Amino acid sequence: MIYFDNSATTKPYPEVLDAFVKTSENYFANPSSLHSLGARTEKLLTQARRQIAGILGADENEIFFTSGGTEGNNLAIKGTALAYRSRGRHIITTAVEHASVFETCRQLEEWGFRVTYLPVDKSGRIKLDDLKQAITDETILVSVMHVNNEVGTVQPVEEIGQLLKHYPKILFHTDDVQGCGKVPLSLREAGIDLCTVSAHKCHGLKGTGILYKRANLRLSPLLTGGHQESGLRSGTENTGGIVAAGKALRLIHEKFEAGAAERTARIRDALIEKLQEMPAVTVHTNPAVSAPHILNFSVRGIRGEVLVHALEEEGIYISTTSACSSKTRELSRTLLAMGVSEDEAEWAVRVSLSYENTMEEAERFIRILRQTTTNLQQVLGRNQ
Known part of the structure; x- marks a missing residue:
């Protein structure tokens, strides 16, 4: 089997x-429980939060756990819109965002x-x-993804952050679901206020996401109830998934530091070279402005x-568009x-x-x- 659908999961x-x-x-106890088992689980949760904050270059109180990228993007965008609507009701995004951003903006x-x-x-x-x-004067939020999930294009996130420093009332959100662990991004240097990450795109488990929220920002919660995650995201925390997410992020960043992204880029470039030799493809x-792991192409007539x-x-697994949109059979908006x-x-x-794929594959x-x-x-x- 050759699995070439890693942007899906x-x-x-x-x-x-x-x-x-x-x-x-x-550590199966509820971290909100008052007994010692609950306190023990809460301590582990705090350790995982601290570890993830360190990997992402954030402070511990800036990391919040969600169910994944879709919830994180919804919380960042809707939460900002509702919390800061008194400042204005204008949002800027792009025509090529993931559906969880694009459809949220439509709503x-x-x-x-x-x-x-x-x-x-x-x-x-x-x-x-x-x-x-x-x-x-009405703009309150700019949301631009870091790496496009369909073609791999890297947006000029750092330059956007520098531009927005001249507009202190505008918050900056980036969807880093496809970039995390593959394309470096300094949240501080890029002036990012909100950033979304999904564990299952980094060899973690489905159902766990991370939202970075710069300290002192207000967000209106989507889920209310038990006041977990400092009241931003109620619901009993997925302790196992969160600890696993911390492990996954550490491992993928270690692989990146060891040169895995460069090796992956060489595989992608070799694929592009061979594909361009095929007349129908x-x-x-554009590899000059793209992440090392995503490649999009067409074969004429198929x-x-x-x-x-x-x-x-033949035992090879690829995809069409984003996995979240592939079953709708709509043409790629991107x-x-x-x-x-x-x-x-x-x-x-x-x-x-x-990073596990090989040149032989x-x-x-x-x-x-x-x-x-x-x-x-x-x-x-023959059928035509």
Whole structure:
């Protein structure tokens, strides 16, 4: 099996699974309980929060736990909108955000907020001048993802943060679900106020997310009740998942420091080189401005879902668009915003690597892709 769908989810590291099991066995008590078992679990939770804060370059009181990237993005954006609506009702984001940001902004429009969706160039990047021109006296939030989940484009997050330092009333949120552990980002230096991370995209477990909230910012909670997470996110904490998330983040950052991202980029570049030799293939990812692990391309005349299933029969797993949107069969909003034609958007597929993938797997993938596309083109040609 060759698993090239790591942007949808990653396989948990064995150490992560071990941490989850041991925590669930030995620290099963509710951390809000007054007895000693509860206090023991709460202490472990505090240790995990401190560890994660250190990895992300934050303070312990700036880390909050959620169920994942979608909840984190909703909490950051809706929480800001509701808490600061007296300042203004204008939000700026991009046309290529993950659905959990894009659809949240659409919902806020229904609630009376105004949203500007910045266009992107053919590589999928916004222009700082467009952002600057979109800012008004009513702007309260800018939300721009760090790494695009479909094509891998890295947005100029640091430059955006520097620009927004001239607008102290505007908060800056970034969705770092695809960038965490793969593309360096200093929350402090980039002037980020809110940042979303998801454990299962970093070889952790599904159901655990992290929201960085700069100290002294107000957010209106989405979930109220038991006042967990300093009242920002009520509900009994997923202690096992949180401890496992800390383990996953530590491991993936250690691998990054050991040069894993550079090795992954070499695999991606080798894939691009071989794909560009195939006449029917168009590569949509620009490696000069992209993360090392995501690659998007189209094979002329073959719908993305057809190619995905054909490769699955050969033991290769890739995807079409974002996993959160793939079953809707809608054309990629990201590719269309980049100026890709509707036909090519319908033919597009995504390869997303992890640090565990190898050059040998990439070479085998190319061999099987060539044969598979040839077979499909012959079948499709006969049926036309």
